[in-house]
Amino acid sequence: MSKELLRLENVSKSFGGIRALNNVNLIIKEGEKLAIIGPNGAGKTTLFNAISGVFDLDSGRIFYLGRDITKLPPFKRKYLGISRAFQIPRPFAGMTVLDNVVVGALFSRDIKDIKEARNRAEEILSLVGLHNKRDELAVNLTSPEKKLLELARALAPRPRLLLLDEIVAGIPPAEVDKIMSLVVKISEQENISVVALVEHVMRVLRYVERAIFLHEGRVMMDDTPDKVLNSEVVKDIYLGKVYE
Amino acid sequence: MDIRAHRSLIILFLVSLTLLFVRVGIPETRQVLSILFFYIALSEVFNLFTGLTLYVCFGYVAFVALGMYGGGATIKYLLSTSSPPPLALVLACAFAVAGILALILALAVGWISVRLKGAYFAIATIGLNEGLKNLIEGTGIWGGSSGLVIANDLIQAYNYDTFIFVTSELADYLIFTVYAVTILCIYLVIKSRLGYGLAALREDEEAANVMGVNVVRYKLIVFVISATLAGMLGAGKMIKDVAIYPPQAFAVSYTVEAIVISMLGGLGTVTGPVIGGLIYGILKYVLTVSFPGLQLLALAPALMAMCVMFPYGIVGWLRRRFKGSKIESLLI
Amino acid sequence: MVTAEYVIFVTIAGVMLGTFYGLATIGLSFTFGILRILNSGHGSFVMIGAYVSYWCFALLGLSPLVSSLLAFVVGFFIGFALYHGLISRVLGGPELISLVLMFAFGIFLQEVAKFSWSASPRGFTWGLGSVNIFGYEYPLTRLIGGVVSAVIVLVLYVFLFRTKSGNAIRSVVEDPEGAALCGVDVSRVYALSLAIALGLTVASGALSTLFVSGGIEPYMGDPYTTRAFAIAVLGGLTSPFGSFLAGLLFGIIENISYMLLSLANVGNPFSMTRFLTFAMILLVLLIRPQGLLKR
Numbered sequence: 001m002s003k004e005l006l007r008l009e010n011v012s013k014s015f016g017g018i019r020a021l022n023n024v025n026l027i028i029k030e031g032e033k034l035a036i037i038g039p040n041g042a043g044k045t046t047l048f049n050a051i052s053g054v055f056d057l058d059s060g061r062i063f064y065l066g067r068d069i070t071k072l073p074p075f076k077r078k079y080l081g082i083s084r085a086f087q088i089p090r091p092f093a094g095m096t097v098l099d100n101v102v103v104g105a106l107f108s109r110d111i112k113d114i115k116e117a118r119n120r121a122e123e124i125l126s127l128v129g130l131h132n133k134r135d136e137l138a139v140n141l142t143s144p145e146k147k148l149l150e151l152a153r154a155l156a157p158r159p160r161l162l163l164l165d166e167i168v169a170g171i172p173p174a175e176v177d178k179i180m181s182l183v184v185k186i187s188e189q190e191n192i193s194v195v196a197l198v199e200h201v202m203r204v205l206r207y208v209e210r211a212i213f214l215h216e217g218r219v220m221m222d223d224t225p226d227k228v229l230n231s232e233v234v235k236d237i238y239l240g241k242v243y244e
Numbered sequence: 245m246d247i248r249a250h251r252s253l254i255i256l257f258l259v260s261l262t263l264l265f266v267r268v269g270i271p272e273t274r275q276v277l278s279i280l281f282f283y284i285a286l287s288e289v290f291n292l293f294t295g296l297t298l299y300v301c302f303g304y305v306a307f308v309a310l311g312m313y314g315g316g317a318t319i320k321y322l323l324s325t326s327s328p329p330p331l332a333l334v335l336a337c338a339f340a341v342a343g344i345l346a347l348i349l350a351l352a353v354g355w356i357s358v359r360l361k362g363a364y365f366a367i368a369t370i371g372l373n374e375g376l377k378n379l380i381e382g383t384g385i386w387g388g389s390s391g392l393v394i395a396n397d398l399i400q401a402y403n404y405d406t407f408i409f410v411t412s413e414l415a416d417y418l419i420f421t422v423y424a425v426t427i428l429c430i431y432l433v434i435k436s437r438l439g440y441g442l443a444a445l446r447e448d449e450e451a452a453n454v455m456g457v458n459v460v461r462y463k464l465i466v467f468v469i470s471a472t473l474a475g476m477l478g479a480g481k482m483i484k485d486v487a488i489y490p491p492q493a494f495a496v497s498y499t500v501e502a503i504v505i506s507m508l509g510g511l512g513t514v515t516g517p518v519i520g521g522l523i524y525g526i527l528k529y530v531l532t533v534s535f536p537g538l539q540l541l542a543l544a545p546a547l548m549a550m551c552v553m554f555p556y557g558i559v560g561w562l563r564r565r566f567k568g569s570k571i572e573s574l575l576i
Numbered sequence: 577m578v579t580a581e582y583v584i585f586v587t588i589a590g591v592m593l594g595t596f597y598g599l600a601t602i603g604l605s606f607t608f609g610i611l612r613i614l615n616s617g618h619g620s621f622v623m624i625g626a627y628v629s630y631w632c633f634a635l636l637g638l639s640p641l642v643s644s645l646l647a648f649v650v651g652f653f654i655g656f657a658l659y660h661g662l663i664s665r666v667l668g669g670p671e672l673i674s675l676v677l678m679f680a681f682g683i684f685l686q687e688v689a690k691f692s693w694s695a696s697p698r699g700f701t702w703g704l705g706s707v708n709i710f711g712y713e714y715p716l717t718r719l720i721g722g723v724v725s726a727v728i729v730l731v732l733y734v735f736l737f738r739t740k741s742g743n744a745i746r747s748v749v750e751d752p753e754g755a756a757l758c759g760v761d762v763s764r765v766y767a768l769s770l771a772i773a774l775g776l777t778v779a780s781g782a783l784s785t786l787f788v789s790g791g792i793e794p795y796m797g798d799p800y801t802t803r804a805f806a807i808a809v810l811g812g813l814t815s816p817f818g819s820f821l822a823g824l825l826f827g828i829i830e831n832i833s834y835m836l837l838s839l840a841n842v843g844n845p846f847s848m849t850r851f852l853t854f855a856m857i858l859l860v861l862l863i864r865p866q867g868l869l870k871r
Contacts, residue, residue: 052454075455075457078455084454092447093447095444095447300672300679302616357858366616379851381844382845500680503676540686541687541688547677547680552666552677
């Protein structure tokens with residue numbers, strides 16, 4: 001029986017009259033892998049932002065490992081183990097690849113000092129295949145390499161919850177498989193729950209056990225990927241917008 | 245402890261000590277090196293905050309002046325009794341009071357300002373000089389517009405020879421000590437977790453925040469440390485000058501010179517202000533001899549040119565040019 | 577003797593002073609709102625305006641009203657030169673660079689003034705007599721200063737909302753990329769904005785001589801910098817008209833502060849008011865960094 005990792009209770013958020021999140025209830029358990037899907041404007045990114053702590057909620061609460069984190073600032077949540085890889089990578093351009101990952105590792109409850117952070121950074125970079133570039137300045141990396149760096153930075157602090165924000169958007173299918181297998185392998189090794197935000201690349205759903213369909217800020221479906229993708233509701237809304 | 249790992253700091257210490265010995269050994273250099281020590285120390289203190297966070301604190305002069313007033317007032321008070329305490333104790337108290345006053349002011353102002361974005365932070369700190377100056381002139385505390393003079397107090401409490409020794413020799417050693425403590429602080433910060441956080445903050449504050457860096461707390465920590473050191477530097481300067489008058493104490497030239505030296509040498513580096521200070525000191529000496537009173541007129545355009553063309557400074561440029569080599573690791 | 581008439585008089589005087597302060601601050605908000613650059617050398621431009629007014633009066637016998645136009649032109653050209661020469665090169669870079677640059681330029685102006693005209697304070701009086709308000713004498717020059725300031729701000733408003741260039745400027749504030757896509761020459765807008773901003777600031781410096789007849793010296797700008805910052809923070813650093821309103825409010829507060837401090841006899845009222853200005857900046861930044869007047 002897995003422990004409950006993250007719980008959203010009646011979470012709502014509006015932006016100037018538009019309800020981005022409408023009474024969202026969600027429970028994520030330890031070690032789960034799931035995808036959040038939905039059309040443009042469904043509220044996926046807002047959901048991630050709510051979990052990250054980027055803004056205050058209009059209503060509702062968020063619990064992490066039983067603790068109410070609704071009011072905690074983003075850096076604290078990261079410290080506790082909620083890590084996020086952003087859609088548009090924002091590495092520290094003037095720092096080396098290694099240092100970028102060290103920063104990710106250093107500010108975590110599980111990692112005690114710079115030496116440990118360094119070792120962890122090297123370990124992660126090897127896992128994602130960027131170890132040979134570790135002394136390069138982040139600004140000099142290619143686009144796919146920057147995505148890998150983003151992933152490495154997010155994995156470095158030994159998180160419990162990993163939020164992948166459109167990590168594989170705009171990448172050829174072979175690369176998608178490569179990255180997603182990597183994510184699955186590492187998350188199983190280190191017992192990380194993974195939530196992947198997906199708008200178009202449905203291939204990702206092959207790698208998760210659960211899919212949540214978000215539409216207009218509401219959770220419309222929460223089931224296995226097969227059931228969700230084949231449901232009438234999803235087909236109606238997504239018709240013509242899905243591609244493999 | 246691994247000595248080799250810290251060799252760059254040790255080399256810097258040795259170079260600095262050499263300068264100190266030159267000053268002691270060659271009396272002709274005393275005047276120049278004395279002023280130089282102060283400017284290098286001020287620039288290092290300035291650099292500790294602005295170099296590591298890239299936030300401009302225009303209010304350094306206020307902290308130094310506060311240290312001067314606090315230290316001076318302490319000395320005056322302690323020497324006003326019929327049997328004055330030993331000199332060492334008086335000076336120690338002066339430094340302590342100066343540091344504490346600066347620390348309190350830094351906490352008060354810093355707690356409000358470090359939450360703010362760059363421009364707002366600049367606004368909060370630019371007003372600091374004016375604010376403190378007007379407070380002193382307006383309320384008349386610590387001598388108000390007439391200033392604070394402790395020369396007579398010192399001469400009467402101790403003899404004249406001691407007075408000369410304290411103001412012309414000891415003061416410089418004390419200022420050197422503040423400098424040494426400052427570069428040690430910068431070095432320790434750079435090599436620590438705080439240093440990593442600040443490096444990330446410099447690159448991209450928002451991203452750093454998301455990555456787990458408590459940006460507000462880190463900015464506040466370096467702000468308070470550097471302000472406290474500035475206050476102590478002020479105490480040292482007071483002991484040297486034995487007098488302070490509001491117009492000179494709050495002169496904007498200090499701010500400009502600290503910025504020039506730091507940028508010339510290289511913001512965020514430990515060796516930068518030393519190299520910048522040496523070059524600037526020599527230039528200033530030459531300029532003062534040939535064109536007295538015109539330093540700022542020449543400095544301001546030089547600073548503008550540096551902003552546009554040479555923002556990394558000498559050490560900064562060298563480090564980028566020789567990235568990954570021994571030179572980079574030596575020029576911390 | 578604090579009567580109701582006195583308080584009203586002080587308030588009216590504050591309003592006149594306030595419109596002038598508002599004008600003196602609009603340039604700051606303009607620059608920050610459009611170019612996202614804080615003019616850390618703001619006061620020096622006011623100082624230049626004061627000197628323009630002085631020399632126009634001393635050499636040509638022109639009144640500050642006329643010389644304020646010339647002052648605007650001077651500021652306008654400095655703005656253009658500054659933009660193309662220096663600012664355009666540091667626009668996208670770290671804030672620190674532009675802050676230090678403007679600070680250094682302000683110092684440069686101070687030193688040039690000191691070198692050219694010495695540090696001895698100068699002044700002149702454009703004696704026009706006074707007006708009687710509620711039984712108290714109020715210099716006519718100040719009344720004129722306040723009215724003229726308000727008029728200039730009105731002209732600015734018309735320019736921003738009714739002319740093509742003005743609309744271009746406003747579009748760049750809203751959305752620089754969108755504006756560029758619509759064919760707006762963003763670089764030209766920046767240059768024009770800086771020119772206008774500095775022109776207004778220098779012009780306000782010329783008008784300052786209507787309020788204070790002496791004390792024109794190279795370092796007179798520093799209190800203006802602090803004051804402008806206080807007003808801008810109060811009214812919203814990015815909103816020129818917010819700053820104007822905040823200036824009005826500030827003029828009233830400052831005058832009342834002088835009055836109260838003189839009565840309470842707590843040290844020098846001018847120095848204390850300046851100190852309180854700084855304290856107020858911190859207070860506003862603590863409570864509402866976006867400014868009290870902004871929605």
